Amino acid sequence: MPTLAISFRNVFYTYPGNEDYTLRDVSFDVALGSTAVILGGSGSGKSTILKLVLGLIKPESGVIEVGGVDISGLQESALMPVRAGIGMVFQEGALFDSLSVAENVGFRLREHDKLDEQEFEERVSRLLGFVELGKFYDRAPSDLSGGQRRRVSVARAMAHSPGLILYDEPTTGLDPITGSTICDLIVKLRDLEGVTSVLVTHQLRDAFQVVQSFVMRKNGAFIYNRIEDVELLVGSEFIVLNEGRIVFRGLQRELFRSDEPYVRKFLDGQIPVSVIETEGD
Numbered sequence: 001m002p003t004l005a006i007s008f009r010n011v012f013y014t015y016p017g018n019e020d021y022t023l024r025d026v027s028f029d030v031a032l033g034s035t036a037v038i039l040g041g042s043g044s045g046k047s048t049i050l051k052l053v054l055g056l057i058k059p060e061s062g063v064i065e066v067g068g069v070d071i072s073g074l075q076e077s078a079l080m081p082v083r084a085g086i087g088m089v090f091q092e093g094a095l096f097d098s099l100s101v102a103e104n105v106g107f108r109l110r111e112h113d114k115l116d117e118q119e120f121e122e123r124v125s126r127l128l129g130f131v132e133l134g135k136f137y138d139r140a141p142s143d144l145s146g147g148q149r150r151r152v153s154v155a156r157a158m159a160h161s162p163g164l165i166l167y168d169e170p171t172t173g174l175d176p177i178t179g180s181t182i183c184d185l186i187v188k189l190r191d192l193e194g195v196t197s198v199l200v201t202h203q204l205r206d207a208f209q210v211v212q213s214f215v216m217r218k219n220g221a222f223i224y225n226r227i228e229d230v231e232l233l234v235g236s237e238f239i240v241l242n243e244g245r246i247v248f249r250g251l252q253r254e255l256f257r258s259d260e261p262y263v264r265k266f267l268d269g270q271i272p273v274s275v276i277e278t279e280g281d
């Protein structure tokens with residue numbers, strides 16, 4: 001059994017037509033069951049890292065392992081089982097507006113799993129229940145608020161029970177309270193379902209909420225707790241990217257102490273990030 005969900009070793013990547021490297025000598029590991037937070041300004045290469053994990057693009061050099069499998073040189077067909085173990089929450093949620101909420105959530109189940117109608121409904125209802133949107137089964141995504149749509153995309157990413165979920169700026173464009181419900185879902189998937197997560201974000205508040213919270217199930221209710229003292233935190237690693245290079249890797253308390261100039265600017269809110277209009281809940 002591999003103990004790492006993801007391993008990057010000296011990965012370089014350039015988009016066709018671009019002169020400069022988009023990623024330069026990127027190395028990091030994500031342990032099974034853990035959360036990794038990738039921080040960086042707009043254009044620093046965060047989404048590119050996720051595309052590489054999914055095998056949508058190939059590294060120019062270096063090695064990428066997902067679930068212990070070296071995917072760097074794999075053909076499309078060999079990538080299918082690797083992708084089957086990964087769920088992706090895209091930037092902006094990316095729902096299909098012509099499909100109902102249920103069909104969005106069950107999209108992959110329709111494609112890959114041969115479920116009869118009753119099994120499909122049960123699975124999708126369970127997933128919508130997890131994100132607390134059971135009532136919205138037959139609705140159109142356009143009837144939902146921004147936060148609800150984002151929760152639907154989390155349910156869709158969970159549909160095939162992946163061991164690894166990649167979140168690309170899942171709270172961007174949401175107001176803080178709605179964003180915090182998405183963070184709670186990430187924690188719930190990690191702590192109750194054992195899902196390994198990679199959280200790409202430029203919202204420090206959300207990153208801190210995810211790594212400092214933990215949830216337990218008690219008498220049918222979910223109880224969230226927060227570790228306020230970051231000295232006590234173990235596990236979740238922060239990775240800070242600047243222009244395709246990793247300038248910091250470490251725990252939250254080490255992030256706070258870092259004197260790396262880009263990290264300091266990031267913590268002080270001085271790094272320009274893509275801003276999208278807020279959608280309320």
Ligand SMILES: Nc1ncnc2c1ncn2[C@@H]1O[C@H](COP(=O)(O)OP(=O)(O)O)[C@@H](O)[C@H]1O
Nearest residue numbers: 015018022040041042043044045046047048049
């Ligand atoms: N499909 C593409 N073709 C060419 N350049 C791209 C493409 N996608 C992203 N880039 C460039 O790669 C860099 C990193 O992009 P990206 O990984 O999307 O950054 P982030 O997600 O951190 O905002 C940016 O300079 C961007 O312009």
Ligand SMILES: [Mg+2]
Nearest residue numbers: 046047048091
């Ligand atoms: Mg991006």
